Amino acid sequence: MAENEYVPLFETRQVKGRILFRCIAASILLGICFIVMYRIRYFSIGGKAERWTWIGLFLSELWFSFYWLLTTVCRWNAVIRIPFIHRLSQRFGKELPGIDIFVCTADPLLEPPSMVVNTVLSMMAYDYPPEKLSVYLSDDGGSNLTFYAMLEAANFSKTWLPFCKKFKVEPMSPEAYFRTASEPLNVEEWPSVKRLYEEMKMRIETTTKLNQIPQQVYKQHKGFREWNFVTSKHDHQTILQILIDGRDTNAVDIEGNPLPTLVYLAREKRPQYHHHFKAGAMNALIRISSRISNAPIILNVDCDMYSNNSESIKYSLCIFMDEEKGDEFGYVQFPQSFDNLTKNDIYGCSFRVIQKLEVKGLDANGGPCFIGTGCFHRREALCGKKYEKNFRFDLKKLNNTKVNERASLLEEICKVLASCTFEHNTTWGKEMGLIYGFSVEDIVTGLSVQCRGWKSVFLDPERDGFFGVAPITLFQLLVQHKRWTEGHLQVFLSKYCPLLYGYKKIPLKLRLAYCAYNLWAANCLATLYYVVVPCLCLLKGIKLFPKISSPWVLPFAYVAFSHHAYSLGEFLWCGGTFLGWCNDQRMWLFKRTTSYLFASLETILKLLGYSQLAFVITTKVADEDVSKRYDQEMIEFGVASPMFNILATLAILNLLGSFGTMKKVTMHADKGFKVLDQFGLQILLCLVLVTINLPVYQALFFRMDKGKMPSSVTYKSIIFALLACTLSVY
Numbered sequence: 132m133a134e135n136e137y138v139p140l141f142e143t144r145q146v147k148g149r150i151l152f153r154c155i156a157a158s159i160l161l162g163i164c165f166i167v168m169y170r171i172r173y174f175s176i177g178g179k180a181e182r183w184t185w186i187g188l189f190l191s192e193l194w195f196s197f198y199w200l201l202t203t204v205c206r207w208n209a210v211i212r213i214p215f216i217h218r219l220s221q222r223f224g225k226e227l228p229g230i231d232i233f234v235c236t237a238d239p240l241l242e243p244p245s246m247v248v249n250t251v252l253s254m255m256a257y258d259y260p261p262e263k264l265s266v267y268l269s270d271d272g273g274s275n276l277t278f279y280a281m282l283e284a285a286n287f288s289k290t291w292l293p294f295c296k297k298f299k300v301e302p303m304s305p306e307a308y309f310r311t312a313s314e315p316l317n318v319e320e321w322p323s324v325k326r327l328y329e330e331m332k333m334r335i336e337t338t339t340k341l342n343q344i345p346q347q348v349y350k351q352h353k354g355f356r357e358w359n360f361v362t363s364k365h366d367h368q369t370i371l372q373i374l375i376d377g378r379d380t381n382a383v384d385i386e387g388n389p390l391p392t393l394v395y396l397a398r399e400k401r402p403q404y405h406h407h408f409k410a411g412a413m414n415a416l417i418r419i420s421s422r423i424s425n426a427p428i429i430l431n432v433d434c435d436m437y438s439n440n441s442e443s444i445k446y447s448l449c450i451f452m453d454e455e456k457g458d459e460f461g462y463v464q465f466p467q468s469f470d471n472l473t474k475n476d477i478y479g480c481s482f483r484v485i486q487k488l489e490v491k492g493l494d495a496n497g498g499p500c501f502i503g504t505g506c507f508h509r510r511e512a513l514c515g516k517k518y519e520k521n522f523r524f525d526l527k528k529l530n531n532t533k534v535n536e537r538a539s540l541l542e543e544i545c546k547v548l549a550s551c552t553f554e555h556n557t558t559w560g561k562e563m564g565l566i567y568g569f570s571v572e573d574i575v576t577g578l579s580v581q582c583r584g585w586k587s588v589f590l591d592p593e594r595d596g597f598f599g600v601a602p603i604t605l606f607q608l609l610v611q612h613k614r615w616t617e618g619h620l621q622v623f624l625s626k627y628c629p630l631l632y633g634y635k636k637i638p639l640k641l642r643l644a645y646c647a648y649n650l651w652a653a654n655c656l657a658t659l660y661y662v663v664v665p666c667l668c669l670l671k672g673i674k675l676f677p678k679i680s681s682p683w684v685l686p687f688a689y690v691a692f693s694h695h696a697y698s699l700g701e702f703l704w705c706g707g708t709f710l711g712w713c714n715d716q717r718m719w720l721f722k723r724t725t726s727y728l729f730a731s732l733e734t735i736l737k738l739l740g741y742s743q744l745a746f747v748i749t750t751k752v753a754d755e756d757v758s759k760r761y762d763q764e765m766i767e768f769g770v771a772s773p774m775f776n777i778l779a780t781l782a783i784l785n786l787l788g789s790f791g792t793m794k795k796v797t798m799h800a801d802k803g804f805k806v807l808d809q810f811g812l813q814i815l816l817c818l819v820l821v822t823i824n825l826p827v828y829q830a831l832f833f834r835m836d837k838g839k840m841p842s843s844v845t846y847k848s849i850i851f852a853l854l855a856c857t858l859s860v861y
Contacts, residue, residue: 140218140449140457146209146491148704155697156203162693163196165686169677181673184664188675191657198647198654199694205644206492212588214449216442223452228526229263229426230444231510233416235409236434237271244280245335246435246600249304251284253438254430255391256295256303259445262377264391265424269412273364273397278354278372279344280335281395285374287331288393289384294324295441296388302598304437306332307470354395369546370397371419373538392424398549406551407560409503410572414564417513418548423541427526429513433504436467436599443596447507450588451526458524460498461512461585462577465505466490469601475710477764478608479718480601483705484698490589496640498587500648501577505597509585513576515563518584566627571618575627578645582636604757604767608718609726609774616651616722616730623649624738652734655727662724662781662820666788667859669813676812687812717823724781725774760838766826767838779831779840779848780855782824787856789817 170192175185232254236242247268254266270277287305295303298315302308305328314321338344349355354372361367375382377392384390398415400406407414413431420426428451430444440446447463466486493499511524536544547553554560560567565576581587590596602608626632629645668675677683695716702712760767768775792814796806807814830840831848 137455138218139215139455140222140453141212141214143210143212146211146488149207149209152206152697155693159199159690159693162686162690163199165683166192166690167196169683169686173677173683180671184668184673184675187660187664191660194653194657198650201643201647201650202489204640205489205496205647207640208495209488209491210495211491212450212494212590214446214590214592216445216449219445219449219452225260227260227263227448228428228452229265229424230257230259231420231424231426231429232264232266233269233413233420233429233431234266234434235269235271235412235416235431236277237409237412239272239274239276239339242272242434243336244274244277244339245306245332247277248280248284248331248335249306250432250434250437251281251393252288252291252305253303253307254432255288255393256292256300256441257438257444258296258299258441261292261391262389263426265377265394265420265426266391267394267396267416267420269416270395270397271364271400271406271409271412273361273367273370273400275344275355275358276339276342278370278395278397279338279348281374281393282348282352282354283331283335285393287327288375288390290324290327292390293384293386293388294320299441301441301594302437302439303441304439304598307437307439307598365400366402367397367400369399369549371395371542371546371549373423373542376538377424379538394419394423396549399546399551401551404551407567408570408572410560410565410567410569410576413572414554414559415549417510417564418553419545421510422545422548425510427510427524429508429510431504431506431508432597433599436504436597438596439468439470439598440592440594440596443592444507446590446592446596448526450590451507451509458522459518459586460588461509461518461580461583462498462501463507463588463590464490464499464501465507465596466589466591467502467505468595468598470598471601471603473762473764475708475714475764477714477761477766478602478605479711479715480608481707481711483707483715484701486591487705488701491591493641493644494587494589496638496644497581498585498641499577499589500645501573501580501587503571503573504599506573512580512583512585513564515558516583569618569621569625569627570614571622574619574645574648575622575625578622578627578629578633578637581641582633584636603761604769605721606767606770606772606774609722609772612722612726613730613733616727617733619649620652620730620734621737624734652727652731654723655731658720658723659728661816662720663784663855665813666785666817666820667855669788669810669817670791670856671859674809674813676810679808679811684812717826720820720823721778725777728777729774756837760836765834765836765838766830768830768840768844769838771841771843775840775844776847776851778824778827779844780851782821782827782831783848783852784855785817785820785824786828787852789814789821791856792817 170189175181234247234250234254236247251266251268255264257264268281291305294300300308309325309328344355354370357368357370372395373392374395375390375393377389382390396416396419398406398412417429420429428447443465450460450463451457467482469480472481490499509524512518557563565572566579569575577587602611622628623646629642629649633642633645665675676687699709699712702715703709707715757767792806792810827840830838831845
């Protein structure tokens with residue numbers, strides 16, 4: 132091979148099975164056309180009720196068909212990226228760019244400092260030159276407990292980092308590693324390092340529980356004096372401390388190797404200034420890091436998202452540093468994975484098919500969305516620079532600027548960059564950094580980066596790059612998805628609507644792919660109609676589907692069967708189980724009828740000026756009983772919520788509809804077959820919904836633990852369901 136011959140650092144391949152997918156999709160589309168023909172040809176000309184229910188069902192089916200087309204277009208040309216890190220090492224050796232890593236936390240009660248410490252330590256332990264790593268923690272809770280935990284992490288890193296390097300530890304989170312790994316033979320350091328970690332963890336948890344910093348520690352570090360001037364977590368000055376200065380020759384581990392830079396930041400907050408939640412925290416970190424380390428590549432993670440793959444940085448650099456295509460890419464997104472999922476993923480949090488197939492479809496059409504964590508960014512792209520086709524980026528030289536100030540002086544200089552007033556009359560939050568005004572700041576920021584000409588890449592290595600914490604109660608899940616769905620709908624209804632904002636900037640397929648997520652909320656009405664109306668019409672004797680004996684039943688049966696059979700096959704191919712697929716289908720129904728509905732209502736209220744933007748933090752802690760039920764794969768209800776009122780009412784409604792129909796069939800044997808022939812599909816739909824809702828019936832009537840449905844929800848849902856059934860009959 133000639134010396135100047137180009138050898139790519141990554142390869143792009145088509146996802147297997149795309150021909151089968153296209154054939155199935157084409158056949159489903161044909162079935163949908165026949166269903167539309169049936170609805171038009173046999174339009175109900177009976178009474179007013181029959182006519183309007185028929186129109187409503189037809190409109191629902193048209194929406195489902197449109198949404199299915201959106202998701203199908205997204206996946207039409209799915210690709211996978213395969214990086215070659217051995218080529219990266221051969222080509223660049225130690226001439227690698229600096230990496231700035233941002234970790235964001237906001238509340239020490241919902242996001243325990245011990246968890247934050249594990250994430251930070253895992254980021255410091257990458258298989259990468261430590262002098263080129265800088266880790267920044269943004270503490271929007273402004274808590275001295277988190278600061279204390281970071282001091283403990285800085286001290287423990289002197290032992291943990293050489294241990295990770297010597298024994299190639301993965302995952303690099305001490306908690307995850309010692310929980311999953313068995314003690315290796317002939318490794319003398321293992322028990323001592325584990326003991327040091329457990330002692331550190333106990334000190335952090337004890338301090339957090341007592342809500343008091345030990346006096347000895349308080350006197351030892353000047354940083355604690357900052358809290359003498361803190362009024363509350365919503366009213367305080369900028370607190371910035373360089374805990375480990377990577378430039379300092381004395382900043383070494385127990386074996387004399389240099390340590391990564393470690394910085395703690397609690398940006399200034401004042402009641403009269405909007406702090407813009409996570410987007411504001413990220414933008415402050417971008418400015419602070421540009422003054423301290425100014426690495427050309429930025430990795431951002433949530434505080435619960437620890438590193439599981441020591442070579443994730445090198446994987447991303449294979450994309451950014453490819454000589455032919457690397458300059459095109461603005462960010463590299465890794466999947467969002469979780470280490471606390473049950474065997475059958477009771478809450479459907481894994482997004483198996485979405486991440487294995489749908490997102491890879493976006494990758495082929497310009498790139499995936501930025502999902503807020505586990506993402507490597509090109510600093511220029513994140514800071515508003517437009518892509519220029521003939522401009523070449525030399526990542527090795529972009530962060531060669533030497534900072535000569537002492538750490539204490541640098542801290543004071545940088546504090547102004549995180550002040551409340553710094554962004555006034557600037558383009559921060561509009562054209563620079565993360566975009567403000569949305570609860571899904573990540574999605575709209577990624578879209579704006581792509582509209583400036585940059586592409587993005589989705590990397591899904593064999594070993595997961597990052598692991599986080601999934602919700603372990605149904606209420607947490609529904610609230611989390613309400614926030615996501617609300618944010619997506621807000622983007623669609625704003626000037627950043629992909630169809631308009633991305634016009635002539637990004638490919639049409641990518642704009643449609645964004646819409647598939649932006650329109651999650653719009654699924655609520657069609658789904659609610661399909662769950663409620665066929666059941667009530669069954670009680671009233673209104674036929675909405677073709678007879679079982681009619682040939683028109685075939686397109687309905689084929690579309691339903693082929694779609695769900697192929698969905699099951701994909702789920703199993705992506706590593707799931709049959710019960711996992713059932714749980715996934717159940718959760719999509721629950722989310723569509725609750726989270727999506729409330730997200731739609733909240734968005735409408737915001738547009739009318741009756742509600743304000745809020746950022747809900749999902750708790751990362753749970754009591755022992757809840758965790759035990761989660762491990763046993765029991766759905767956790769436990770709290771009274773309007774969302775549960777809806778779920779329980781819908782479940783009881785379909786149960787009553789099924790009982791009512793079965794009563795007609797059994798009590799009138801002579802007409803039983805006629806009823807089954809005429810209402811067969813409606814009866815089947817009700818029975819499927821009853822099967823999906825079996826855990827709801829258990830929680831309503833049979834469970835005695837604290838995770839059952841509250842009595843108030845049970846009584847209300849029974850009354851609402853009986854009232855709906857009574858009104859439908861008359």
